[in-house]
Amino acid sequence: MKMAQGISSQEERYRIDYTPPKKGWLEPKIEFRKGTYCYPASLKHQKYLELPNQREWQPAEQDWKLPENWKEIILEGMKDRLQRYRSFKLFLDICVRCGACADKCHYFIGSGDPKNMPVLRAELLRSVYRRYFTLTGKVFGRLAGARALTEDVLKEWFYYFYQCTECRRCSVFCPYGIDTCEITMMARELLNLVGCNINWIIEPASNCYRTGNHLGVLPHAFKTTMDFAVDEVKEITGIKVEPTINRKGAEILFISPSADYFASPHWYTFLGYLILFHEIGLDYTWSTYASEGGNFGLFHSMELAKRLNAKIYAEAKRLKVKWILGGECGHMWRVIHQYMDTFNGPTGFLEEPVSPITGTHFENAQSTKMVHICEFTADLIQNNQLKLDPSRNDHWKVTFHDSCNTSRSMGLVEEPRYILNKVCNHFYEMPENTIKERTFCCGSGSGLGSDENIETRLRGGLPRANAVKYVKEQFGVNLVTCICAIDRATLPTLFEYWVPGMEVSGLHELVGNAIVMKGEKERTTDLRGKILNSLTPPSPPTGRGEGEGEGHDHV
Amino acid sequence: MGIFYSFLATIALVLFVSIGILGLEWKSFFTLVVPYAATVLFIAGLIYRVLKWGSSPVPFHIPTTSGQQKSLPWIKPNNIDSPYTTGGVLARIALEVLFFRSLFWNERVELRRAYELLFKRNLYLWFGGLAFHWALLIILIRHLRFFTEPVPSFVLLIQALDGILQSIAPTFFISNIFILGALIYLFVRRVIYPQMRYISLPSDYFALFILLGVVFSGILMRFFFKADLVKVKGWVMGMLSFNPVPPEGMSLLFYIHLFFVSFLIAYFPFSKMIHMAGIFLSPTRNLSNNSRNHRHMNPWDKPVKVHTYEEYEAEFKEVMKEVGLPLEKE
Numbered sequence: 001m002k003m004a005q006g007i008s009s010q011e012e013r014y015r016i017d018y019t020p021p022k023k024g025w026l027e028p029k030i031e032f033r034k035g036t037y038c039y040p041a042s043l044k045h046q047k048y049l050e051l052p053n054q055r056e057w058q059p060a061e062q063d064w065k066l067p068e069n070w071k072e073i074i075l076e077g078m079k080d081r082l083q084r085y086r087s088f089k090l091f092l093d094i095c096v097r098c099g100a101c102a103d104k105c106h107y108f109i110g111s112g113d114p115k116n117m118p119v120l121r122a123e124l125l126r127s128v129y130r131r132y133f134t135l136t137g138k139v140f141g142r143l144a145g146a147r148a149l150t151e152d153v154l155k156e157w158f159y160y161f162y163q164c165t166e167c168r169r170c171s172v173f174c175p176y177g178i179d180t181c182e183i184t185m186m187a188r189e190l191l192n193l194v195g196c197n198i199n200w201i202i203e204p205a206s207n208c209y210r211t212g213n214h215l216g217v218l219p220h221a222f223k224t225t226m227d228f229a230v231d232e233v234k235e236i237t238g239i240k241v242e243p244t245i246n247r248k249g250a251e252i253l254f255i256s257p258s259a260d261y262f263a264s265p266h267w268y269t270f271l272g273y274l275i276l277f278h279e280i281g282l283d284y285t286w287s288t289y290a291s292e293g294g295n296f297g298l299f300h301s302m303e304l305a306k307r308l309n310a311k312i313y314a315e316a317k318r319l320k321v322k323w324i325l326g327g328e329c330g331h332m333w334r335v336i337h338q339y340m341d342t343f344n345g346p347t348g349f350l351e352e353p354v355s356p357i358t359g360t361h362f363e364n365a366q367s368t369k370m371v372h373i374c375e376f377t378a379d380l381i382q383n384n385q386l387k388l389d390p391s392r393n394d395h396w397k398v399t400f401h402d403s404c405n406t407s408r409s410m411g412l413v414e415e416p417r418y419i420l421n422k423v424c425n426h427f428y429e430m431p432e433n434t435i436k437e438r439t440f441c442c443g444s445g446s447g448l449g450s451d452e453n454i455e456t457r458l459r460g461g462l463p464r465a466n467a468v469k470y471v472k473e474q475f476g477v478n479l480v481t482c483i484c485a486i487d488r489a490t491l492p493t494l495f496e497y498w499v500p501g502m503e504v505s506g507l508h509e510l511v512g513n514a515i516v517m518k519g520e521k522e523r524t525t526d527l528r529g530k531i532l533n534s535l536t537p538p539s540p541p542t543g544r545g546e547g548e549g550e551g552h553d554h555v
Numbered sequence: 556m557g558i559f560y561s562f563l564a565t566i567a568l569v570l571f572v573s574i575g576i577l578g579l580e581w582k583s584f585f586t587l588v589v590p591y592a593a594t595v596l597f598i599a600g601l602i603y604r605v606l607k608w609g610s611s612p613v614p615f616h617i618p619t620t621s622g623q624q625k626s627l628p629w630i631k632p633n634n635i636d637s638p639y640t641t642g643g644v645l646a647r648i649a650l651e652v653l654f655f656r657s658l659f660w661n662e663r664v665e666l667r668r669a670y671e672l673l674f675k676r677n678l679y680l681w682f683g684g685l686a687f688h689w690a691l692l693i694i695l696i697r698h699l700r701f702f703t704e705p706v707p708s709f710v711l712l713i714q715a716l717d718g719i720l721q722s723i724a725p726t727f728f729i730s731n732i733f734i735l736g737a738l739i740y741l742f743v744r745r746v747i748y749p750q751m752r753y754i755s756l757p758s759d760y761f762a763l764f765i766l767l768g769v770v771f772s773g774i775l776m777r778f779f780f781k782a783d784l785v786k787v788k789g790w791v792m793g794m795l796s797f798n799p800v801p802p803e804g805m806s807l808l809f810y811i812h813l814f815f816v817s818f819l820i821a822y823f824p825f826s827k828m829i830h831m832a833g834i835f836l837s838p839t840r841n842l843s844n845n846s847r848n849h850r851h852m853n854p855w856d857k858p859v860k861v862h863t864y865e866e867y868e869a870e871f872k873e874v875m876k877e878v879g880l881p882l883e884k885e
Contacts, residue, residue, distance in 0.1 A: 016666060020753035024556075050860075084855055086611040087838050093608070094833035097754050099744075100657075100680060103664040109672065114753050123754070136758075136825060143560060145756040171619045175651065175658045175684070176830055177839035179619060209862050210870075220874040246880050288880065289867050302615075303859055310861040318864055318883075338616050341850045364626045368847040375626050382629060409617070411624030411637035411844055418630070433662055433674035437621040437636070463664075466672045498670070 014459055020114040026127060026147050028156040029115065032060040035455030038162055038448060041202030046195070048206045049304065053195025059158060064151065070194045071149055075132055077193045078186075082133065087182045092129045094176050095119060101170035101180070106441050107163055110459030118170035118180040121160050125187050128153060158196050161187040163456055165445035166299070166331075167404035172437050184446075189301045197300060201447035204296040208308050213258035213292035222288045225261050233274055236529075238521030241278035243286060246319070250285035251356060253316050256327025257294040257485035265504055266488045268527040269328060272512025276377065279517050280357050280385060284325065290315035293332035294485060298339075299447035306343040309335055312370075313344045323353035324370040328506050330403030330484035331445065333372060337410045341368045358383040372406075374415040374483060377511060381422050387516040392523065392532060393424035396479040396503075398510070399471045400427070401464065401491070402439035403484035413437075416483055416507050423514035428475040434467035444490035457490065458497050465498035472499060479503045481510060557757035558746070565764040572814040576807055585810050586790060586801045593817035600824025601832060608836050616851035619839040637844045644843050651840060655685055680744070687737035690730040693717055694773075697730070701784075701791045731774050738767050762826060765819050772812035780808045 037059055046054040057065045067073065082089045101118040103109060108116040115121060123145065130137030130146035137146030147153065164184040171179035191197065204214035211218055217225070226243055233241050244250065256273065260266045277284055290311040297304030316324050326336055341347070350369040353362040360379045362371045380386050400420055406412040413436050420427050434440050443460025444453075471477040480491060480502060488504055495502035513526045525531055575581040622633025634643035635650065650656040663677040697714050700706045717728045742763045745751045776782050782805060790802040802809075823829065835841065868875070868883055875882055 014670075016670075018666075018750070020749050025753060083611055084614060086608055086613045086836065087617065089611050090608050090833050090836055090838075093604075094827065094830040094837075096827045096830055097756065097759055098658075098680060098684070099748070099751050099754060100661050102750055102754075103662075109664055114750060117750065117754065119754050143757050145758065168619055171839050172621050173657055173661060175655050176834045177619055177651075177657070177837040179617070179839045182617070182839075210867075212867065218874055219871050219880055220878040223878040223880060248881070288871075288875070289864050307859045307861055310859070311864075314861070314864060336847075338846050341846065342615055342853050342856070345850050360627070362626075363848060364624065364845075365847040367850045370847070378630075379627055382627070408619055408621070411620035411622060411633070412626070413623045414630045415626065431674065438660075462670060463672055466670065 014110070014455065014462075016110065016112045016459075016462075018112045025115060025120055025123065026142060026145070028150070028152040030152050030155040030159065032155075032159065033455075034060075034452070036163075036453070037159060037456070038198035038200050038450050038453045041197050041199045045199070045202045045206035046197075049202065049209060051195060051197070051202070052193055055195060057195075059155070064155070064196070066151070066154075066194050066196075070154070073193050074149060074154070074190050077190045078129065078133070081186050081189065082129075085182070085186065087179065088186050091122065091178045091182055092126050095122060095126070095178055097123075098175065100173050100175065101178075104170045104173050105180075106165075106167070106169070106443055106463045107456070107460045110443070110462035111456075115156075115160050116163060118164075118174075118178075121164055122178070122180055122183045124153075124156060124160055125183055154191070154194075154196070157187055158191055161191065162198055162448060163460075165404070165441045165443065165448060165460065167441035167445060168408040169404065169438065169441065172408060185298075185302070188299065192301055198447065198450070200450040200453075201296050201299045204294075204447075205300060205304055205308060208292050208294075208296065211291075212287070212289045212311065214294055214296060215258045215262050217258060217262060217291065219288040222261070222286075222291055226286070229261070229267075229270055229274055233271055233278075236271075236523060236525060236527060237275065237517055239275075239278065239517050239519065241274045243274055243277070244284075245286045246288055247285040248319050249321075250319060251283040251322050252285075253290070253319055253321040253324045254284045254286055254327070255290055255293045255312060255324060257329040257332055258292045259294075259485040259489055260327055260329075260506070263485075263489055265492070265509070265528075266485055266506060268509035268512070269488070269506025271527045272506065272508030272510070273327060273373070275512040275515055275517065276386075276508060279515055280380065283356065285319060285321070287315045287319065289318075293326050293329050293336075295332060295335045296447055298331055298335055302339075305335060305339065309340055310344050312336075312340065313347060316347075316369075317349045322351040323365075324350070325353075325373060325376055326370050327373050328483040328485065328508060330405040330486060332405075332485075333403075333412070334405035334409045336368065336370050340370070355379055357385050372410075372412060372415070373508065374412060374419060377508070378415045378418045381419060388422055388514040389516050390423050390425045390514050392513045392526065393510050394426070395526070395530065395532070396424060396505075396510070397426040397428065397475060397477045398424050398479045398481050399430055399468065399477045400435070400507075401430075401442075401468075401480050401482040401484075401487060402435055403482060403487060404439060404441050404445060406483060407437055407439050412483075419507060419511065420481065423510045426475075428471050428477055430467040430471050434463065440464040440467065442484075442487045442490050442494060444494075445486050449486060449490045454493075458494065461491075461494035462498065464491075465494055468495065468502055469499045472502060477502075479505055481505050481507050483507050557755055558760050561757045561760035561764050564761060565768055568765075568768070568814065568818060569811060572810050573807060576810045582801045582810075585814055587794070587799050589814065589817045590794065593821040597820040597823055600821075601829075604824050604829050605832050605836070608833065612854045613838045613842070614853040614855060616842055616846040617838055618842040618844050620844050624844055639843055639845050641843065644841060648835065648841055652834060655681055655688075658684060679740075683737050683740040683744075686733045687741060690734035690737060693730040694728075694734065697728070701788050702795065704788075704792060726777055728777075731770070731777070734770055735774070738763060738770060742767070758826060762828060765815060765822065768815040769812065769819060772808055772815060776806075776808050776812060780806050782806065782809045 127147045136144045166181040168181045207216035260270045297308040352366045440463040444457045491504045620637040622636030625632035625639040638644045658681040665673045667673040699710045745755045786802040793799045
């Protein structure tokens, strides 16, 4: 079923067949078909990050140019990680293969490939663990589900562990809380020990290390971009906002994913931030050194995640701010909520976050000292600190897509919904099996959003798209709002295929639309420049809005 | 294939004990050596496994949050699915262990037509799993009557409740029906669903066969080939006081039952059944969602190479100056 054979209809192209193959799964499957895998990291970026086994190579080629002693490296690495991570050891030991996780994975649902069942994805690694680290595996071999580590097995790992978005949906349903994300993280660390990584992760990570952000935006470009945004806000609202960059002594350091100020449709969320902060008179600064909230290091190794994350506290310390506010991003908040303090704390040089506008103490962030913008804005609205005109979003019928990380690794569920209900009049939830802790991944998370990986992404995105299609048909929804920069970068492509006509936005774009600024001129357009016709919301739209620029960039 | 080998292994166990008893008269071996050895393996194995897990730290704070975090005071937090107190964590684990809470939310996805998904709540696995585990627990408690003198009242009470239908059918225990039904269900689902068959290992079937062996032999003894319970109790009490005397005049079925049980507990720590202990240590379930207000320590944390601001400024000084961004060194 290759695309090249001219099968064009949607029905056929991504046919889903849930019938498992005849051959057992212990046989590695190593077919690298175009569209289903990501390209390896370019040499330049491997070098910049000083990664092991630097080389040019291609997964589809026979020779992966592995180091002579690659097997030793992997097995040593495995032993090391078994000693360092209880999660790893435990999750390799206690799975009973009950199958509850199987149809919880978006990649399995969209592909039918049994090795995309979380249980089997983990078994790919578990089988090797059994062979080298357990008595039963050593004695009974294949009968005990054990297999030797071969190059083919390694290739299979590469294929399937870069076909898991670390979304943790399976861990919600597993009766023991086995988290495939942990397994995938470990597997990727192992693969990286022998230099098997992908460019869509390594390039942004390398950029981020050098320039402060994934997209490689240099400080002067950052400043120019900011000036451009200021002009645009002025044009729309008549108000000149005055954001500052790298300013010492500001009360708050604000950090967002870099796509927010560089990609589309993120840009309008960026404008929303600027409008909001100006309106409440926030004493805050942006930073060019810490110009990235996201952390693609997380998708490579804990070490690289820590290396990239270090900038946030370092910059907060240098600028002598009191606390940090963070923008809309999914995996960024995985790192901030669950890793940052451990990585790079303690934070004695900061103060407990207190909203300067409402006086609210953000007690839930008193150690990490970083507050999510949804917590911040919800608090403002609840304290009546914002004048809002939700009718300015009446041209949207909105649904909310929970990001995997904010829902399943943070529990940020009601804050964005509270805000959404205040800033727009037409908000419809998707079916409950697909939202909140059961939300479906966009299919492109954890560094897999590259163009060459399009088939895997479209398949993995099917469950999300399907729920969106449902609310489109039921309620005429025409906008998917989310608080994740990867979503904003990759959902448009997904919907273009599965739900044509669906737009994607950040939450603070809608906030920016709704805020009635002091002294603003009458708004004739929304932040996208669309003419406001506040009388009636359109019925289900038939085509996409105006061209939206690239939007497929790294975030 | 897996089924075949597992079944063969199970039959081999039956043959082993049959030949051992009928041919070789190894009665002491099966009633003294094997149970003692199995008990030692069980206890030592369990401790070994738990200590081995425990010896690896939990470097990061990674609970899976399945509910609203505790953030702003006016937003209702979910202290069970996104626990923020120790009580919440304990409740989450208790509900998981006692009622399989995560499995309770299980759903099935179907393709209604091409590219159209249908989600259906699916309680079969939850019910089957729960029925098996609870029935097993009740049966274990009932067996305490062999291990205690006087028999505690809760054991008698549970036995009475479990046998409440005995007025209709003598020697009938509800738990027996449940455990048999549940085990057969758990076996059948592995066989009839193609995905389940695909992921099942020989050891998955083997565990079920051993359990079925225990249950079958137990029920047969209860119904058809009654064992002399007084003798059994005398033997068990002797074992407990390390003054063991093999019971006389027991049928082969008794030895088969005993051997299956011994094998099961000896095998237990080295098989997937160890999940019983593992669930308590699962870091996605036993940590509270408070990682932003309590710093979690990583015991093997070490400094990493970072790109400092000084290095950054050194590289980009010129362009920063160009657009008027403030510099440290000027």
